[in-house]
Amino acid sequence: MQTQNTPLQVEGICTFIGSVSRGETWQKQEFVIKTEGQYPTEICFSVWNDKCLMLDRCQVNDKLIVKFNPSSREYQGKWYTELTAWSVVVDFRNTVGKSLTYTNELGKGAIK
Template structure:
Protein backbone atom coordinates (compact mmCIF):
# COMPACT_ATOMS: atom_id res chain seq x y z
CA UNK A 1 0.00 0.00 0.00
CA UNK A 2 1.07 3.58 -0.44
CA UNK A 3 0.18 6.78 1.38
CA UNK A 4 1.29 10.33 0.74
CA UNK A 5 1.16 13.54 2.70
CA UNK A 6 3.12 15.92 4.90
CA UNK A 7 5.22 14.98 7.94
CA UNK A 8 3.69 17.07 10.75
CA UNK A 9 5.49 15.57 13.76
CA UNK A 10 8.51 13.40 14.59
CA UNK A 11 8.18 11.45 17.82
CA UNK A 12 11.14 10.44 20.00
CA UNK A 13 13.30 7.61 18.70
CA UNK A 14 13.00 4.43 20.74
CA UNK A 15 15.85 1.96 21.27
CA UNK A 16 16.12 -1.41 22.90
CA UNK A 17 17.51 -4.89 22.70
CA UNK A 18 15.74 -8.15 22.07
CA UNK A 19 16.53 -11.72 21.17
CA UNK A 20 17.71 -10.56 17.72
CA UNK A 21 20.00 -7.82 19.07
CA UNK A 22 19.72 -4.04 19.23
CA UNK A 23 16.79 -2.26 17.56
CA UNK A 24 15.74 1.33 16.78
CA UNK A 25 12.30 2.69 15.95
CA UNK A 26 11.12 6.16 14.91
CA UNK A 27 7.43 7.06 14.75
CA UNK A 28 6.23 10.04 12.75
CA UNK A 29 2.83 11.58 12.08
CA UNK A 30 1.81 11.96 8.45
CA UNK A 31 -1.12 14.18 7.48
CA UNK A 32 -2.80 13.26 4.20
CA UNK A 33 -3.71 15.95 1.69
CA UNK A 34 -7.23 14.65 0.99
CA UNK A 35 -10.44 16.66 1.10
CA UNK A 36 -10.77 15.47 4.71
CA UNK A 37 -7.14 15.15 5.91
CA UNK A 38 -6.28 12.24 8.19
CA UNK A 39 -3.31 11.85 10.50
CA UNK A 40 -1.52 8.49 10.52
CA UNK A 41 1.27 7.36 12.86
CA UNK A 42 3.89 5.48 10.81
CA UNK A 43 6.95 3.60 12.11
CA UNK A 44 10.40 3.37 10.54
CA UNK A 45 12.80 0.73 11.86
CA UNK A 46 16.58 0.33 12.00
CA UNK A 47 18.99 1.89 9.49
CA UNK A 48 16.11 3.26 7.42
CA UNK A 49 15.77 6.03 10.06
CA UNK A 50 19.10 7.50 8.91
CA UNK A 51 18.50 6.65 5.25
CA UNK A 52 15.22 8.58 5.02
CA UNK A 53 16.32 11.52 7.26
CA UNK A 54 12.78 12.78 7.74
CA UNK A 55 12.04 16.35 8.85
CA UNK A 56 8.84 18.11 9.86
CA UNK A 57 7.31 19.66 6.74
CA UNK A 58 8.61 17.04 4.28
CA UNK A 59 6.12 16.00 1.59
CA UNK A 60 6.51 12.24 1.18
CA UNK A 61 5.08 9.19 -0.51
CA UNK A 62 5.49 6.08 1.67
CA UNK A 63 5.14 2.41 0.90
CA UNK A 64 3.58 0.84 4.00
CA UNK A 65 2.57 -2.50 5.45
CA UNK A 66 -0.32 -2.85 7.90
CA UNK A 67 -0.24 -5.48 10.62
CA UNK A 68 -2.59 -6.11 13.52
CA UNK A 69 -2.03 -8.32 16.55
CA UNK A 70 -4.09 -9.30 19.57
CA UNK A 71 -2.95 -8.94 23.20
CA UNK A 72 -5.21 -9.63 26.17
CA UNK A 73 -8.36 -9.40 24.09
CA UNK A 74 -7.46 -6.07 22.45
CA UNK A 75 -6.18 -5.50 18.92
CA UNK A 76 -3.25 -3.23 18.04
CA UNK A 77 -2.34 -2.11 14.52
CA UNK A 78 1.13 -1.13 13.26
CA UNK A 79 1.78 0.93 10.14
CA UNK A 80 5.37 0.28 9.03
CA UNK A 81 7.11 2.15 6.24
CA UNK A 82 9.33 0.05 3.98
CA UNK A 83 9.97 2.84 1.45
CA UNK A 84 9.87 6.64 1.72
CA UNK A 85 10.25 9.00 -1.24
CA UNK A 86 10.47 12.73 -0.61
CA UNK A 87 8.50 14.92 -3.03
CA UNK A 88 8.29 18.64 -3.75
CA UNK A 89 10.54 21.53 -4.71
CA UNK A 90 13.28 20.69 -2.20
CA UNK A 91 13.81 17.20 -3.63
CA UNK A 92 16.82 16.92 -5.93
CA UNK A 93 16.71 13.13 -6.27
CA UNK A 94 15.53 11.05 -9.19
CA UNK A 95 11.99 10.86 -7.79
CA UNK A 96 11.25 14.43 -8.85
CA UNK A 97 12.69 13.85 -12.33
CA UNK A 98 10.71 10.66 -12.98
CA UNK A 99 7.31 12.13 -12.25
CA UNK A 100 5.23 12.63 -15.37
CA UNK A 101 2.50 15.26 -15.17
CA UNK A 102 -1.01 13.94 -15.69
CA UNK A 103 -2.89 15.68 -18.50
CA UNK A 104 -6.21 17.27 -17.51
CA UNK A 105 -9.34 15.22 -18.15
CA UNK A 106 -11.45 16.40 -21.07
CA UNK A 107 -15.15 16.99 -20.64
CA UNK A 108 -17.45 14.72 -22.70
CA UNK A 109 -18.62 16.15 -25.99
CA UNK A 110 -21.83 18.17 -25.82
CA UNK A 111 -24.94 16.08 -26.38
CA UNK A 112 -23.10 12.79 -25.74
CA UNK A 113 -24.42 10.98 -22.64
CA UNK A 114 -21.76 9.99 -20.10
CA UNK A 115 -23.03 6.38 -19.93
CA UNK A 116 -22.29 5.85 -23.64
CA UNK A 117 -18.75 7.16 -23.16
CA UNK A 118 -18.06 4.63 -20.40
CA UNK A 119 -19.48 1.69 -22.39
CA UNK A 120 -17.24 2.49 -25.39
CA UNK A 121 -14.04 2.68 -23.27
CA UNK A 122 -13.80 -1.08 -22.72
CA UNK A 123 -10.37 -2.48 -23.66
CA UNK A 124 -11.87 -5.60 -25.33
Protein backbone atom coordinates in the same frame (compact mmCIF):
# COMPACT_ATOMS: atom_id res chain seq x y z
CA MET B 1 -4.77 -20.69 -4.13
CA GLN B 2 -2.07 -18.04 -3.85
CA THR B 3 -2.96 -14.40 -3.28
CA GLN B 4 -0.83 -11.37 -3.98
CA ASN B 5 -1.03 -8.16 -1.96
CA THR B 6 -0.58 -4.80 -3.62
CA PRO B 7 1.91 -2.49 -1.86
CA LEU B 8 0.17 0.25 0.10
CA GLN B 9 1.21 3.84 -0.50
CA VAL B 10 0.08 7.20 0.88
CA GLU B 11 1.21 10.79 0.33
CA GLY B 12 1.03 13.67 2.76
CA ILE B 13 2.79 16.44 4.63
CA CYS B 14 5.04 15.42 7.52
CA THR B 15 3.70 16.92 10.77
CA PHE B 16 5.87 15.10 13.34
CA ILE B 17 9.12 13.14 13.53
CA GLY B 18 9.71 11.42 16.86
CA SER B 19 12.97 10.60 18.55
CA VAL B 20 14.55 7.17 18.19
CA SER B 21 13.67 4.60 20.88
CA ARG B 22 16.37 1.98 21.44
CA GLY B 23 16.68 -1.43 23.01
CA GLU B 24 19.62 -3.81 23.14
CA THR B 25 19.07 -5.17 19.64
CA TRP B 26 16.55 -2.80 18.07
CA GLN B 27 15.63 0.80 17.39
CA LYS B 28 12.30 2.34 16.40
CA GLN B 29 11.19 5.77 15.26
CA GLU B 30 7.72 7.12 14.53
CA PHE B 31 6.56 9.88 12.20
CA VAL B 32 3.19 11.34 11.23
CA ILE B 33 1.91 12.61 7.90
CA LYS B 34 -1.28 14.53 7.17
CA THR B 35 -3.03 13.57 3.95
CA GLU B 36 -4.49 16.18 1.63
CA GLY B 37 -7.94 16.24 0.09
CA GLN B 38 -11.52 16.80 1.17
CA TYR B 39 -11.12 14.78 4.39
CA PRO B 40 -7.47 15.13 5.53
CA THR B 41 -6.33 12.70 8.19
CA GLU B 42 -3.14 12.19 10.19
CA ILE B 43 -1.43 8.80 9.99
CA CYS B 44 1.36 7.55 12.28
CA PHE B 45 4.02 5.23 10.81
CA SER B 46 6.90 3.32 12.41
CA VAL B 47 10.34 2.53 11.04
CA TRP B 48 12.59 -0.08 12.60
CA ASN B 49 16.37 -0.65 12.87
CA ASP B 50 18.37 0.45 9.79
CA LYS B 51 15.24 1.92 8.21
CA CYS B 52 15.39 4.75 10.78
CA LEU B 53 17.97 6.23 8.39
CA MET B 54 15.07 7.06 6.06
CA LEU B 55 14.01 9.87 8.38
CA ASP B 56 17.45 11.49 8.74
CA ARG B 57 16.83 13.79 5.78
CA CYS B 58 13.12 14.32 6.34
CA GLN B 59 11.81 17.45 8.02
CA VAL B 60 8.44 18.59 9.32
CA ASN B 61 6.45 20.17 6.44
CA ASP B 62 8.16 17.99 3.78
CA LYS B 63 5.81 16.24 1.37
CA LEU B 64 6.39 12.49 1.78
CA ILE B 65 5.42 9.45 -0.24
CA VAL B 66 5.32 6.45 2.12
CA LYS B 67 5.09 2.77 1.18
CA PHE B 68 4.18 0.57 4.12
CA ASN B 69 2.94 -2.75 5.43
CA PRO B 70 0.13 -2.92 8.01
CA SER B 71 0.24 -5.56 10.72
CA SER B 72 -2.07 -6.36 13.62
CA ARG B 73 -1.66 -8.44 16.73
CA GLU B 74 -3.93 -9.44 19.59
CA TYR B 75 -2.92 -8.88 23.21
CA GLN B 76 -5.24 -9.71 26.10
CA GLY B 77 -8.36 -9.55 23.96
CA LYS B 78 -7.50 -6.24 22.25
CA TRP B 79 -6.13 -5.72 18.76
CA TYR B 80 -3.25 -3.37 17.97
CA THR B 81 -2.30 -2.25 14.46
CA GLU B 82 1.03 -0.84 13.32
CA LEU B 83 1.91 0.71 9.96
CA THR B 84 5.56 -0.09 9.23
CA ALA B 85 7.14 2.06 6.51
CA TRP B 86 9.65 0.39 4.20
CA SER B 87 10.10 3.24 1.71
CA VAL B 88 9.96 6.99 2.31
CA VAL B 89 10.41 9.46 -0.55
CA VAL B 90 10.75 13.17 0.11
CA ASP B 91 8.95 14.79 -2.81
CA PHE B 92 10.94 17.85 -3.90
CA ARG B 93 9.41 18.01 -7.39
CA ASN B 94 7.62 21.26 -6.65
CA THR B 95 10.69 22.94 -5.16
CA VAL B 96 14.07 21.83 -6.52
CA GLY B 97 13.14 19.09 -8.98
CA LYS B 98 14.89 16.24 -7.13
CA SER B 99 13.72 13.32 -5.03
CA LEU B 100 15.44 11.55 -2.14
CA THR B 101 14.57 7.92 -1.63
CA TYR B 102 15.71 5.22 0.74
CA THR B 103 14.68 1.66 0.16
CA ASN B 104 15.75 -1.52 1.83
CA GLU B 105 15.72 -4.50 -0.49
CA LEU B 106 17.07 -7.90 0.50
CA GLY B 107 18.31 -6.47 3.78
CA LYS B 108 20.55 -3.85 2.15
CA GLY B 109 19.73 -0.17 2.45
CA ALA B 110 20.93 2.63 0.25
CA ILE B 111 20.25 6.31 -0.02
CA LYS B 112 19.91 7.28 -3.65
